Each structure stands twice: as structure tokens, then as C-alpha cells.
Amino acid sequence: MSKTTLQVDEVVIRFAGDSGDGMQLTGTRFTEATAIVGNDLSTLPDYPAEIRAPAGSVAGVSAFQIKFSSKDIHTPGDKPDVLVAMNPAALKVHQKELAPGGTIICNANAFSSKNLKLAGYDSNPLEDNSLEDYYTVYSVEMGKMVSLACKDMGLPAKTVDRSKNFFALGLLFWIYDRPMKPTKDWLGIKFGKRPELVESNIRALDAGYNYGETTEIFMTRYTIDKASLPAGTYRNVVGNYAISLGLAAAAEKSKLNLFYGGYPITPASDILHTLSAWKHLGIKTFQAEDEIAGMGSVIGAAFAGDLGITATSGPGIALKSEAMGLAVIAELPMVIVNVQRGGPSTGLPTKTEQSDLFQAMYGRNGEAPIPIIAPGTPGDCFFAAYEACRIAVKYMTPVIVLTDGYLANGSEPWQVPELDDLIPFDVKFADKSDLLDGQFMAYLRDKDTLARPWAIPGTEALEHRIGGLEKEDVTGNVSYDPENHHYMVETRAKKVESITQEFDPTEIYGDKSGDVLILSWGGIMGSCRAAAESLQKDRQKVSHVHLRWVNPLPKDLGEILMGFKHVLIPEINFGQLIQIIRAEYLVDAKGLNQVRGKPISSSDIEKTVKELIG
Amino acid sequence: MADSAVQTYSRADFSSDQSVRWCPGCGDYAILAQTQKVFPELGIKKENFVFISGIGCSSRFPYYMNTYGFHTIHGRATAIASGVKLANPNLSVWVVTGDGDGLSIGGNHTIHLMRRNLDINVMLFNNRIYGLTKGQYSPTSERGKITKSSPMGSLDCPFNPLTLVLGAGATFVARTIDRETKHMQEMITRSYGHKGTSFLETYQNCNIFNNGAYTSLTDKGTKADSVLWLEDGKPMVFGSEKNKGIRLDGNKPIIVEIGDKWGLDDVLVHDESDYVIASLLSNLTYQSDFPDPIGVLYAIESVTYEDLMMAQINEAIKKSDKKSVQDILNSGDTWIVE
Known part of the structure; x- marks a missing residue:
């Protein structure tokens, strides 16, 4: 036979x-x-x-x-x-x-x-x-x-x-x-x-x-025939490796030294392992005594002029949160990667979840906004990490990269990028030319980005003090003045909001209007896109929008949401983005929420969309 | 690591324009003054000094020094300072902390800095009380201390800071007293000169919440019998007539009177490089019969973390042919789609 x-x-x-x-x-x-x-x-x-x-x-x-x-x-x-x-x-x-x-x-x-x-x-x-x-x-x-x-x-x-x-x-x-x-x-x-x-x-x-x-x-x-992918050199890549590559690429393009301070935690440790093996790129890695010290060392390195990076998972973020608040008020550039896993507490360390969005948004004392970028695929982890570094330095702010266990360990074929094609990323430290009447003003802001100058120790004539106490506008001296505090809280929020000027118009997969818009963030993107593709083949009026930046939200999102009878937000949590969207845009969005330690299936999403259409 | 062609500084060059806001009579003023006095002499450019502090009265220190400074969060100064030093090993990094900041909430970071031996200078102001939060017992408060949070007396046994850091692998351990300005200057200069982590404890009086914690060490009448001034290579003698000495009876330190029975030769001679002597000395603290050792207890040369880190990086750079991230991107299993 x-x-x-x-x-x-x-x-x-x-x-x-x-x-x-x-x-x-x-x-x-x-x-x-x-x-x-x-x-x-x-x-x-x-x-x-x-x-x-x-x-x-x-x-x-x-x-x-x-x-x-x-x-x-x-x-x-x-x-x-x-x-x-x-x-x-x-x-x-x-x-x-x-x-x-x-x-x-x-x-x-x-x-x-x-x-x-x-x-x-x-x-x-x-x-x-x-x-x-x-x-x-x-x-x-x-x-x-x-x-x-x-x-x-x-x-x-x-x-x-x-x-x-x-x-x-x-x-x-x-x-x-x-x-x-x-x-x-x-x-x-x-x-x-x-x-x-x-x-x-x-x-x-x-x-x-x-x-x-x-x-x-x-x-x-x-x-199985070859897939028709765009021409180029490909490799298979898992998310944690792509993050590491993106961070290293950012250091190379910006000519900053990469300093990584962190503590081992599942499922983020592979980032520490990978960067530790790249000493030949001049990368410094510091395995701290705990999560807090990891964060502290990154803040110190950022103060002294390195590209400061840490990666952890939700429990680690909980420990780092006070220090992250310091990074916000000190307005220093650094990137904090959270590879989300099942929670609360130790939860499901090896399983995926998207339940740390609120933690990233609101998990600090006081008004402490931090920009949040969430890659959608393992390969996108590279670009998100690069983008996070670029924005952190340009706007002088900590940036959170929210990935998850699924992206971190999942893989896909990935067209190898050319560093030359990445958005340039030039850094200028403050120097004597930034003095105003012989004084250095540590909180004198750039008009467009509201970024303060990055003045690093070792620079002549720029000696200054910063800290966790509220700063006086312009001088950066300690100030308890009520009007100044209100102004500074407002300004820090505006600075984060102004990052939207970096965004391209939001891409809509499908028509601009219809019965259902599937709105996604993070690693669930693939399931949502697959569901939208399948429903569109069925001639359903369904579109898909994926949010890469979760904070700030793109300026055109409100108008996009208005174009659809229903908005469906699948999330591997009990409804987090949905609350933000409802609060921000007053739309009656529906959730599809499963926390079973794995991605929500595209068939479940399709089923929910069909129920919504009725 | 003195810089070449350093201009001459005066004490005023190291005073910032911020008004100092410690309580009148606080021991911190003396420490600030001695630091500002010593720094112009160190031969290093002003812009290369960085002060990192946590939270507490002592941690306001950086605001008053006209150097780079960062007043951070409670207990984490040593961790943040480690990041500063690793980012730029050429900086002279100073941590200012207190007994609450450095030994309670930040105890973990303190011990790990010691074992890593980064070239960072830690100044711990020990007033044996929480001052900023208005008077609760600290990790160095004596057991039974009556405070706002311990109305019937504290239950905790106090830390002995120098024993703690010696156990954690510190390479330079010293102690001074806020009232002893000359000695403090010497200790600050020695701390600076030590390559590796230096730990300098300063007995500092909080005249509001714990006044008189060190009276016996500072009052003229009792000082001579209460303080053991340490000098490398010199016998350990004390007392107004310098007629008492520390001697080992087996493994046990005893106090002997120098005279008929015991001569100077019978007294223990200080050796800063001897860990056993340092441990023995550090443990005299809190023993009411013994004088408190003041000075350099321990100082040894040891490789610093940052030197080891840079050596690994330089070796890796030398050995690898992958000079760019692009080389890594293009390596391994790749395939071409046409």
C-alpha cells in the first residue's frame, strides 16, 4: 500500500x-x-x-x-x-x-x-x-x-x-x-x-x-505550503527575547548605556538572563537583593545618565510601586516591563493573564500617571520595547511595557528588522548652555514635550538636587505651595497626555462603522483579529481596533467608537480596559472576560459578537 | 581618585542656597558643617560628588550640599546609590541615612551593599530614635525605651550597626560622634579614601526626641571613661589618666588597670585589618561596663563590584564578534522569504 x-x-x-x-x-x-x-x-x-x-x-x-x-x-x-x-x-x-x-x-x-x-x-x-x-x-x-x-x-x-x-x-x-x-x-x-x-x-x-x-x-x-510573507530575512522569535532585543536596540541607537536592575521572577526572568548574556554589547545587569532594590538601582542609573530598565511580573510591580512614584515625580527616563501572570498574590505564576492594567494605571499613591505600551504579538515586543525607551527619554518619564506570559513565551516568525530603519533616537544631556542667568533650572520644560532637562552628575555647573518631595515649577526646589502642587500634578498629567502626538492615526481593521467593534489590547490581539477576519468573511459588519498604547489613549478613539452599535472588549481579566473606556467615552461597551490562564479563543469571541448582533 | 586640575574650593562652594531646616541644636548641623569643611580638601571636582538619601531628618542632607543630590524614598538610598555608581563609576557617591532609614526599612539594602563592596560612602546618623515622625523607638533604641509608640517600654532588642555591617562583609567600618568635630573630619576623609563601601556611623544627638542619648560619651566628666579612641597600631587605652586598657582574657575582653600588675604591653593593640578585633570591638557597644569604641574599627582592601562588572564587560567585548544588536538579530536560525 x-x-x-x-x-x-x-x-x-x-x-x-x-x-x-x-x-x-x-x-x-x-x-x-x-x-x-x-x-x-x-x-x-x-x-x-x-x-x-x-x-x-x-x-x-x-x-x-x-x-x-x-x-x-x-x-x-x-x-x-x-x-x-x-x-x-x-x-x-x-x-x-x-x-x-x-x-x-x-x-x-x-x-x-x-x-x-x-x-x-x-x-x-x-x-x-x-x-x-x-x-x-x-x-x-x-x-x-x-x-x-x-x-x-x-x-x-x-x-x-x-x-x-x-x-x-x-x-x-x-x-x-x-x-x-x-x-x-x-x-x-x-x-x-x-x-x-x-x-x-x-x-x-x-x-x-x-x-x-x-x-x-x-x-x-x-x-503545508509556505505562507506568503513579505520578502525579507526571518527568524522565529519569542516575546521575552524580542523585548531584550528591543531594549538593546534602543541603547545602541541612543548611544546610551543600558543598565538593567532586577530580581528573578516568573515569567520575566528570561529578560534578565538574555541581557546578562549580552555583556559584549556593554550591557550592565544587576541582580538586586529584591524587587525594590532593582527598581531603586534603575532610578539611580537613570539619574546618572544610563538607559535604566527593569522587568518583572505583577507581584514585583507591587513591590516597586513606591519607587515608581519617585520616578514619576523625579521625571527620570526608564522602562519598566511587566510580564503579567495570573494573580492575585502568587496566583498562577506560569499562566497568562491581563489583570495588571489597573495596577499599571493606578497602582501608585497620589496622582502618578505613567505611559503604558502593550505589545500585541511576540515580535511586536521588540518594537514596543524600543518605542518605550524612545518615549521615556524624549518625555523624561518612566514608561511601562505590559506584556504577558502568553507573549513572553509564545513565538512567531518574525521579519528581522534593520536598526537603520528604526525611528532615530538622539539624546542630549543638559550642559552649561542650559544655564539661565548662571542658574540651572531642573524643572524648566520643553514646550512641546513638557520634558525637563536630563542633567547628569559629573556635568560642570549643573549641580542640583531632586527628590520625592513636590517640586517648585522651573527651579525644582522643594515646594509646599498649594497652587504649585496643583500646577505640577496637572503638568505631569499633561506631559503623559502629550505623548499622543507621537501616534499614527488609529488603524481600523474593517469598516469605520458597523454593528460591532472588537477593541483589544495586549496579547489578546491575535484572537480578536482572527475572530474579526472570520466574521468579515461571513459578511458580518464587524471591525477590530487594537490599542498599542493604553495610556494615553489615542485622540481619535472616541470618534471611532461612535461608529459602531456595539463595542466588545475581550480581556483576560474581569473587565479592566472596559472600565477605562466606559469612563472615558461613556459608551456601553460589553466585555468578554475569562481568566483561565490562557488566551481567549477566537471562537468564543466570534460567538459573543454574534450574540451581540442578535 | 582625585581629579586633575581641580580648582580650589572653599566651604561656601559646598553650601546650597536652601535654608537648613533641622531643629535648632540638632547634631545634624555639626555633620553638615564638617562635611562642607572636608570636601574642599578632597581634590575632586564638585560636580563629581553625588549625595543620595532616603527619608528621615538625616535624609534632608543633600538639599544643603551644593553638589548633585537625590532625596529619595524611605530606606532605598543604598539601592539607588548603587545604580548611580554602576552607571558612572567615576562619581564619588555618598549615602546619608539614619538608624530608621538604613537599619529598619532599608536594612536589607544596607547589608547587600556591604557584601557587594561598591565604592560608596555610607554616613549613618544614629540618634536611636525616629525624629521626623516625632519620636517612636528605632532599631537602635534600647530595650524598654519609653516612646510614643512604646508607652510601657519597647520590646525590641536593638541592632548594633557596626556588628551588623561587619557580619555583612563591610570592608570599612568606623564610628564618630557629632560633638567631636576634628575626629569626624578625619573619619569623613578616611571614608572617602577607602576604595569600596565605607560605613561611618555617627552618634548624633536628637535634642528634641532623645536628648542626651550619648551624654556619657560627650560630657567632660564621663567622656574619658566612656570612649575608647581607636588608633591603628596603638594599644587600646582609655580613662582620663590613660590608665585603663582592654586586654584579652582567653577570648574575653576585660578591662585592666595599667600600673603594677599590667603594663602597656599587656593591652590589646588595635589592628584595623583584623576582623576578629573589629568584631570584638563592635560588640563592646551596649556593654555598660566597657567604653564605646570610636574610630576606624576595620579597614581592608577588597575588589569593588563595579571593577568586577566592568572587567566582565570588557572581557566579553574583547571575546565577541557581535558588536551590534544587528549582529545578534542576523545570527542563529534565520531564513529568507523572496
């Missing part, structure tokens, strides 16, 4: 297994191979917060989802078409989300009575026919085949067993016709000092691939 090849537009695969099964790694390698093939793709890693939950338990299941397509896609997909389940717990957790008629590929060797019991199965689902009516099930003895493939190597059984994820990967490579070489090269680098591991993993990978090709179990291969 010859094998057939089917051409499809898109596929969603979910790799799921125990935390120790290497699912994130398997997913990442599949993603890299898929990127090289030229498909558009979007990924969603989903891993537990426990460092190591008991092996085989439901709590310890780690998953990685990838959607890849010949079309332009915006989300990692709602329901997987294929579930790779490395053990019973993984099947238990993820089977319910599989698309009807989907495919399950299991590692049969992990379905021992102990593991079945741990997962809460009374009988083996691979043997009791409970799945066959709904899904196509492939029960593959991955563990056994890997041990056969490595039999003559003399490696401990445990070591060999750890390669079984590469068997699964090899099998999927065969089914979806992906190149093996990048992964083999990568293995060579990764385990360079342990050639026996390079060998065992490559054997497992080949065994999986050959299993697909030679057995008569898998009869169909699938091909």
Missing part, C-alpha cells in the same frame, strides 16, 4: 507530557523546523509552576501547542488537531480540548497501571475503546523502540528513555514533512560535550521518522 500526501492549510499540534518528558524542548524544535519550512506559525507553551511535580501526576503535565499554516495566522489555535500524549496524565488533561475527529498519538509504554492510576483512569483508555469513537488513536511503543534503537550503546536505561521525546518529534517530522537537519545540528551543539547523548537522541529522532515512513500504521503525510 503506498502512502498518500495530503495538502492542508493549517494544523494545530499539542505536545503534552510529564514535566520531565521535555515537551517544551520538543515543541521548540518542531517550531524551529516549521519556521524554516516557511509556514506562518504561532505557539503557546503551557507548563506547570512546580519545579517538579510528582512524575506522572496531572499537576506535572507540561504542554506546548503550535499552529502552523500556509496563511497569515494570529493565534496558536483554539483546539488542537493532533495531541501527542507522552503519558496518561497528559491525555487526561488535554484530551477534552482536542478537536472532534482529531488525532491522538500516545507513548503506549507510559500507560502502566501506576501511571493510569496517577492520572485517575480506571481502565486503560488505549485498550478500552473509549477514545476510538471520537478520535483517531495511534498507540506507539515509543519507549520500547527508543531502547531498541540505542541497544548497542551501553547507556543506562534511564538515559535512553529520556530520548523518547525525540522519537515523537521524529515521527511528527515525518508526518508533516519537516527537515531533520536543524534539530540534529542543534543536538550536536547542545550536547557537544556528551557525544553519547547526541548519538542517542539522533537515533531516537531517526527511529521516530523511520517508524512513520516504514510501518503501515501512518498512511498519510501532510504538506
Whole structure:
């Protein structure tokens, strides 16, 4: 019987297994191979917060989802078409989300009575026919085949067993016709000092691939055409890496030294790790004793003329908040990245959420407005980080970048930018020429931006004192004068508001008027765009607007909202942007709010839009 | 790190135009005056001095110095100063803090600065009370102290600041007294001269909320018996006749009378580089039978954090062929869409 090849537009695969099964790694390698093939793709890693939950338990299941397509896609997909389940717990957790008629590929060797019991199965689902009516099930003895493939190597059984994820990967490579070489090269680098591991993993990978090709179990291969992307050099990028690149690019373009002060926290630590590895760009990283000290060090570095950066997650922002207020009143430039995660308190450290918008807007004592930019995709994290730095310095203000766990760890193919194409970003520190009658005026503002001068220690004749007490306009001396305080509060707010002059007109995806406007911010952009696309194909009068700057809001937004009968605001929180929009524009916006640690699906958004239209 | 071609400054050059607003009679005036007196002598350009403070009476200090200054938030001055120093290691960075700011709310940052050994000078004014908030007990207040927040006496055992910073790895530890202006000048100069973090505690009288906290160390009648003036390489003697000394009895310090039984040779000789002696001295504080050691307890040379950081950066720059972010962007697994 010859094998057939089917051409499809898109596929969603979910790799799921125990935390120790290497699912994130398997997913990442599949993603890299898929990127090289030229498909558009979007990924969603989903891993537990426990460092190591008991092996085989439901709590310890780690998953990685990838959607890849010949079309332009915006989300990692709602329901997987294929579930790779490395053990019973993984099947238990993820089977319910599989698309009807989907495919399950299991590692049969992990379905021992102990593991079945741990997962809460009374009988083996691979043997009791409970799945066959709904899904196509492939029960593959991955563990056994890997041990056969490595039999003559003399490696401990445990070591060999750890390669079984590469068997699964090899099998999927065969089914979806992906190149093996990048992964083999990568293995060579990764385990360079342990050639026996390079060998065992490559054997497992080949065994999986050959299993697909030679057995008569898998009869169909699938091909997915290249997506038609604009010409250029591409790479796959995850959000936290893109943020790091954007920050480093801002430092290079502005010729400022990048100083990063922070404290490890999930899911932001990768930014600290990445920047720490870029010392060759002159980047200084400082792992402080706590979140507060991280923020403090950044304020100090900004005072002394560095591009000050910190990154954290919601609990860290809570600790940094007092210092952020100091940054507001001291009017010093710096960027604070919040990679949002599930809250409150420690909450769901590894899961995504958008519930820190209010914290970013209002989470400080006093009137302390801070501009907020929220990237919409992993690749956009680069541009948002760059933009945040540029605005911070131009307007002499702290800027918050609000990303989330989904953007931070999710990935997409990304056209590599040229630094030369980025908006120039020149910095001029104050000097003697800024003296007024021989005096330096620390709070004498630029007419257009309301920015005060950046006068750094070491500059002759500009010695001055700043601090957290209210400042007198122009001089910056301490002032308790009531009129001055009112004026300064107003001026700091106006300064943030004036950033709207940097904005391009708001882009509307779809018509300027219609039945429903889907309004989004942050990482939920992809689901909203996908829903709008689908509804527009259905000839529904639905448009989509995505807010990149959440504070200040674009000047033209009020008029745009007026063009629609309904405004729908999906958010992974219990309704935060919606309250701001309702308060600001007095529109009766509706929310779609889910806090389940994952993106809201485009199908849920579509459903809600249809209900609104009636 | 004296600058070349530095103009001659006077004390007035370091006085800002802001009127000083401490309570009349506050010990802080003396510290400000001695600092302004010493700074013109240090041979460094005025614009290279930075004062960072937190919150409290002491933390108003930067406003009165005509240098760069930043009056920040409660307890965080050392963290902010660390950022300043790492951004520009050429600056002479000074932290002014108090017993509440530096040891209570900011205790964590204080100890971590010590172990990192950035070249920052910490001046901690210890008045053993919260002054700015009008008189609550502080981390250095004695147990049983009656204050507004401890009407039946405080329950806390006080911190011994010098023992604390020695334990945290400080490389320069000293103490002076607000009334001892000459000695304070010397200590400020020594702090400046130390490469690495210097920690200078000043016993400072709060004449409003804790008047007389150090009377025994400043009153003519009791001073000689209460203060142990430390000098490197000199025997530890005290008393109006210089006839008492500190001697080790096994591991235990004892007070001996110099005369028939004990000579000067039997008395412990101060060695600033000896950690054991420094620890022993720091622990004499709060022991009512012993004099309080004043002077440099400990001073050793050790590599600074900023030098290590810059060395790593320079090494990485030398070793890497990726000079631009563009090189990183273009590296790794990329593909071309035509």
C-alpha cells in the first residue's frame, strides 16, 4: 500500500507530557523546523509552576501547542488537531480540548497501571475503546523502540528513555514533512560535550521518522505550503527575547548605556538572563537583593545618565510601586516591563493573564500617571520595547511595557528588522548652555514635550538636587505651595497626555462603522483579529481596533467608537480596559472576560459578537 | 581618585542656597558643617560628588550640599546609590541615612551593599530614635525605651550597626560622634579614601526626641571613661589618666588597670585589618561596663563590584564578534522569504 500526501492549510499540534518528558524542548524544535519550512506559525507553551511535580501526576503535565499554516495566522489555535500524549496524565488533561475527529498519538509504554492510576483512569483508555469513537488513536511503543534503537550503546536505561521525546518529534517530522537537519545540528551543539547523548537522541529522532515512513500504521503525510510573507530575512522569535532585543536596540541607537536592575521572577526572568548574556554589547545587569532594590538601582542609573530598565511580573510591580512614584515625580527616563501572570498574590505564576492594567494605571499613591505600551504579538515586543525607551527619554518619564506570559513565551516568525530603519533616537544631556542667568533650572520644560532637562552628575555647573518631595515649577526646589502642587500634578498629567502626538492615526481593521467593534489590547490581539477576519468573511459588519498604547489613549478613539452599535472588549481579566473606556467615552461597551490562564479563543469571541448582533 | 586640575574650593562652594531646616541644636548641623569643611580638601571636582538619601531628618542632607543630590524614598538610598555608581563609576557617591532609614526599612539594602563592596560612602546618623515622625523607638533604641509608640517600654532588642555591617562583609567600618568635630573630619576623609563601601556611623544627638542619648560619651566628666579612641597600631587605652586598657582574657575582653600588675604591653593593640578585633570591638557597644569604641574599627582592601562588572564587560567585548544588536538579530536560525 503506498502512502498518500495530503495538502492542508493549517494544523494545530499539542505536545503534552510529564514535566520531565521535555515537551517544551520538543515543541521548540518542531517550531524551529516549521519556521524554516516557511509556514506562518504561532505557539503557546503551557507548563506547570512546580519545579517538579510528582512524575506522572496531572499537576506535572507540561504542554506546548503550535499552529502552523500556509496563511497569515494570529493565534496558536483554539483546539488542537493532533495531541501527542507522552503519558496518561497528559491525555487526561488535554484530551477534552482536542478537536472532534482529531488525532491522538500516545507513548503506549507510559500507560502502566501506576501511571493510569496517577492520572485517575480506571481502565486503560488505549485498550478500552473509549477514545476510538471520537478520535483517531495511534498507540506507539515509543519507549520500547527508543531502547531498541540505542541497544548497542551501553547507556543506562534511564538515559535512553529520556530520548523518547525525540522519537515523537521524529515521527511528527515525518508526518508533516519537516527537515531533520536543524534539530540534529542543534543536538550536536547542545550536547557537544556528551557525544553519547547526541548519538542517542539522533537515533531516537531517526527511529521516530523511520517508524512513520516504514510501518503501515501512518498512511498519510501532510504538506503545508509556505505562507506568503513579505520578502525579507526571518527568524522565529519569542516575546521575552524580542523585548531584550528591543531594549538593546534602543541603547545602541541612543548611544546610551543600558543598565538593567532586577530580581528573578516568573515569567520575566528570561529578560534578565538574555541581557546578562549580552555583556559584549556593554550591557550592565544587576541582580538586586529584591524587587525594590532593582527598581531603586534603575532610578539611580537613570539619574546618572544610563538607559535604566527593569522587568518583572505583577507581584514585583507591587513591590516597586513606591519607587515608581519617585520616578514619576523625579521625571527620570526608564522602562519598566511587566510580564503579567495570573494573580492575585502568587496566583498562577506560569499562566497568562491581563489583570495588571489597573495596577499599571493606578497602582501608585497620589496622582502618578505613567505611559503604558502593550505589545500585541511576540515580535511586536521588540518594537514596543524600543518605542518605550524612545518615549521615556524624549518625555523624561518612566514608561511601562505590559506584556504577558502568553507573549513572553509564545513565538512567531518574525521579519528581522534593520536598526537603520528604526525611528532615530538622539539624546542630549543638559550642559552649561542650559544655564539661565548662571542658574540651572531642573524643572524648566520643553514646550512641546513638557520634558525637563536630563542633567547628569559629573556635568560642570549643573549641580542640583531632586527628590520625592513636590517640586517648585522651573527651579525644582522643594515646594509646599498649594497652587504649585496643583500646577505640577496637572503638568505631569499633561506631559503623559502629550505623548499622543507621537501616534499614527488609529488603524481600523474593517469598516469605520458597523454593528460591532472588537477593541483589544495586549496579547489578546491575535484572537480578536482572527475572530474579526472570520466574521468579515461571513459578511458580518464587524471591525477590530487594537490599542498599542493604553495610556494615553489615542485622540481619535472616541470618534471611532461612535461608529459602531456595539463595542466588545475581550480581556483576560474581569473587565479592566472596559472600565477605562466606559469612563472615558461613556459608551456601553460589553466585555468578554475569562481568566483561565490562557488566551481567549477566537471562537468564543466570534460567538459573543454574534450574540451581540442578535 | 582625585581629579586633575581641580580648582580650589572653599566651604561656601559646598553650601546650597536652601535654608537648613533641622531643629535648632540638632547634631545634624555639626555633620553638615564638617562635611562642607572636608570636601574642599578632597581634590575632586564638585560636580563629581553625588549625595543620595532616603527619608528621615538625616535624609534632608543633600538639599544643603551644593553638589548633585537625590532625596529619595524611605530606606532605598543604598539601592539607588548603587545604580548611580554602576552607571558612572567615576562619581564619588555618598549615602546619608539614619538608624530608621538604613537599619529598619532599608536594612536589607544596607547589608547587600556591604557584601557587594561598591565604592560608596555610607554616613549613618544614629540618634536611636525616629525624629521626623516625632519620636517612636528605632532599631537602635534600647530595650524598654519609653516612646510614643512604646508607652510601657519597647520590646525590641536593638541592632548594633557596626556588628551588623561587619557580619555583612563591610570592608570599612568606623564610628564618630557629632560633638567631636576634628575626629569626624578625619573619619569623613578616611571614608572617602577607602576604595569600596565605607560605613561611618555617627552618634548624633536628637535634642528634641532623645536628648542626651550619648551624654556619657560627650560630657567632660564621663567622656574619658566612656570612649575608647581607636588608633591603628596603638594599644587600646582609655580613662582620663590613660590608665585603663582592654586586654584579652582567653577570648574575653576585660578591662585592666595599667600600673603594677599590667603594663602597656599587656593591652590589646588595635589592628584595623583584623576582623576578629573589629568584631570584638563592635560588640563592646551596649556593654555598660566597657567604653564605646570610636574610630576606624576595620579597614581592608577588597575588589569593588563595579571593577568586577566592568572587567566582565570588557572581557566579553574583547571575546565577541557581535558588536551590534544587528549582529545578534542576523545570527542563529534565520531564513529568507523572496
